[in-house]
Amino acid sequence: MEELERAEERLENIRSVEPILGALRTISMGSWKAALRQSDRVQQYEEWLSSILPSLLPLLPVNTPPSGRYLLYSSSSAEREKAQTRVVAALVVGSERGLVGRFNRIIVEKVEAYLAEQIADEVEVELAAMGGRVRRLLQRRGYQLAWSDTLSIAALPSFERAFDLTRRWLTRYEARELDAVDLIYNAYHGMDKYHPTVTRLIPPSLSLKSKAHRDASPRTRSAPIIETDPLSLYTRVVEQQTAIGLYRVLLESASAEHAARYRLLESATQNIERLIEELTLTIQTARQQEITQEMEELAVGAGMLGSQKS
Template sequence: VVMGRHTARIFRRRRRAMAAPAVLPIIGRPPYRMALDLTRRWLARHEEGELDAVYLIHNAYRGTGRYEPTVVRLIPPMLPTSPEAATLPWPPPIIETDPLSLYARVVEQWTAARLYGLLLESAAAEHSARYQLMEAATQSAERLIDELTLVVQTARRQAITQEMQELAAGAGLLGLR
C-alpha cells in the first residue's frame, strides 16, 4: 500500500506496482477511520495467507525540522513483552467472551492505533519541515525588505541632493545674492 501523493508519484516514476494507493490529507491530521479500515483489510489478507507481513516506512520525527525514514513492522504485530511479566503470579482471567474473538479485536485495535500513531508522527515531521521552510522564507523576505528599504532610502537621498544642487546652481545662474 502506498500512502501519499509524493510516494505514489515516486512509485509511478520507477514503474513499481501499487496495490492500493491511499491519499493522505495535506493539511490537518489523517483520519483514524482510514487507519482502522486499512488495518482490517491487512489483517484479513494476512489471515487468508495473502500477506506475510506489512511493513510501514514512515518519517520518524526527530525534533524541529528533523526526521528520518524508519521501517516498522505492523503485521504480524510484535506485541510488547516484558521479562518480569512472565515471572509474576497472575490469576487466570475471567473472560465471558470468546478468547479468540477478543484477541482478534485487541490485535486489530492495537495495530490500528499503532498505524495511526505512525501516521501522526509522519505528519508532524512533514509539518515541522514545512514550518522550517516557511521560517527560512520569512527570514529571506525580511532581509530582502531591509535591503530594498536601504536602496529606496539611498535613491531618495540622492534625488533630494540632486534637486538641492540644481536649485543652488539655478540660484547662482540667476544672479540672486
C-alpha cells in the same frame, strides 16, 4: 529613478507575501503540535491494550479456530514465522503538500534501497503510497503502485482509515495471500529532524507483558473479570494494536512533515524580513540621493539665473 521604482515595487510584492507566510507558519506549527499530542494519547492507549494481553492468554483455548491464524499463540503463526517470506505489501507514507524540502525525495531513495533488498531475496512486493507528492515521485521513477491514497490537508490522519487498512491486510494474511506488511516513512526525531525508516507491521509483534504488568508486584496484580468470549476479545485487541501501530506511524510522519514545513517557513520568514530591511534601506538611500541631486540642480539653476541677471 527606474531603479527606485523597481525597488519600491519589489518591496510592495514582498510585503504582500509576508502575512501569507506568517499564516502558513502558524498553521504548520499548530498541526505539528496537534500531531505530537495525538501521538502521546495513542501511546497511552497502546500501553493500555498491552496491559490486557497477559490477563487474556490463560483464558484462551488451546486449539484455535481458523479465523485466529494470525494470533500470536496459534501454531500456524509459528509455522508462518519459520516459512520464507514471499509476498510483502509495502506502504510508503509521504506528504500531500509541498514546502517540505527533501521530505519525499529521501523516502523514495529509501524505497529504492528497500526494493533492491527484496528483489535480491526473491520477494514479491506490492507497493502502495499515501500522499500525493510521494505518489507522483514514485510514478515518475517508473514504479507501479497497487493502490494509492491521499492524506488530509486540513486534519490529522484518520484512525478509522488505519483500522480499515489493517483489517484488510490481516484478512489477506490469514488467507495466506500476504506474508508481511512493511511501512516506509520518515520517523520523527525533533525539529526538522527525521529519518527514513522501514518497520514491519504484520505479522503483529505484540508485547505479552506491559510495563505496568512487569512493575506490579504479585500482590497488586488482580485477575480481571471477563464476561465476553476471551478469544473474541483477544482478536479484537490484536486488531486494535495492529491498527494503532499503523496510526502511530501516520502520526509520526505527520509530525515530521509539519515540523519540516514549519522550519522552512520560519527560514523563509526570516529571509523576507531581511529583504524588507535591505530594500527599505536601498529605497531610503535612493530617495536621499534623488533629493540631493534635485537640490544640486536647483542650486545650479539658481546660480545660472543669477549670472544671467548680472
